[in-house]
Amino acid sequence: QVQLVQSGAEVKKPGSSVKVSCKASGGTFSSYGISWVRQAPGQGLEWMGGITPILGTANYAQKFQGRVTITADESTSTAYMELSRLRSEDTAVYYCASCKSGYGYGYYFDYWGQGTLVTVSS
Amino acid sequence: DIQMTQSPSSLSASVGDRVTFTCRASQSISSYLNWYQQKPGEAPKLLIYAAFNLQSGVPSRFSGSGFGTDFTLTISSLQPEDFATYYCQQSYSTPRTFGQGTKLEIK
Numbered sequence: 001q002v003q004l005v006q007s008g009a010e011v012k013k014p015g016s017s018v019k020v021s022c023k024a025s026g027g028t029f030s031s032y033g034i035s036w037v038r039q040a041p042g043q044g045l046e047w048m049g050g051i052t053p054i055l056g057t058a059n060y061a062q063k064f065q066g067r068v069t070i071t072a073d074e075s076t077s078t079a080y081m082e083l084s085r086l087r088s089e090d091t092a093v094y095y096c097a098s099c100k101s102g103y104g105y106g107y108y109f110d111y112w113g114q115g116t117l118v119t120v121s122s
Numbered sequence: 123d124i125q126m127t128q129s130p131s132s133l134s135a136s137v138g139d140r141v142t143f144t145c146r147a148s149q150s151i152s153s154y155l156n157w158y159q160q161k162p163g164e165a166p167k168l169l170i171y172a173a174f175n176l177q178s179g180v181p182s183r184f185s186g187s188g189f190g191t192d193f194t195l196t197i198s199s200l201q202p203e204d205f206a207t208y209y210c211q212q213s214y215s216t217p218r219t220f221g222q223g224t225k226l227e228i229k
Contacts (some may be wrong), residue, residue: 106171
């Protein structure tokens, strides 16, 4: 089974950027997608975007277009999410999740990282 | 974007009860609906994918149904470890939107 291990907590200033990593083990990295989902304190889940490593193409939620970049390094089985122009509202736990798909099944997030808390504060 | 609406927002129940959660999509999503369970301080856990398919390792007391716009998640007999927040999520289109969650609490 897939295991996803994320980088540690970050404290950032407004206007700066953060880059969170997600290292995968088990399974074949290029055979599944990686999505990023965030959760603000006491709030629900919000999909930010995802990437299919074998294709190298990412897609993003419109809300984050222009501020988020999701990449993947197949050589290290690691996905990255970089969020720029941070503001206080970006304070949240950021999760990576492996995205499985199948004909008739759509896409679903079957394994999740442990989460990375990003705090944006002056 | 497809909006996902869950009801109720919270629910109180007792061990052994049968409980049902509802999720409604703002447009038809066929059967592309997933359910997740999240406990405080933990990452979400996949329970059901594509409306009614039980994820490997998930107890059979969990079941899902629905098609189109209306979906349900049922727990046939609540266990103490089931008290958590439950989210639905559509995968019909991007952005892959989640419902706002239903918090299941002990009565």
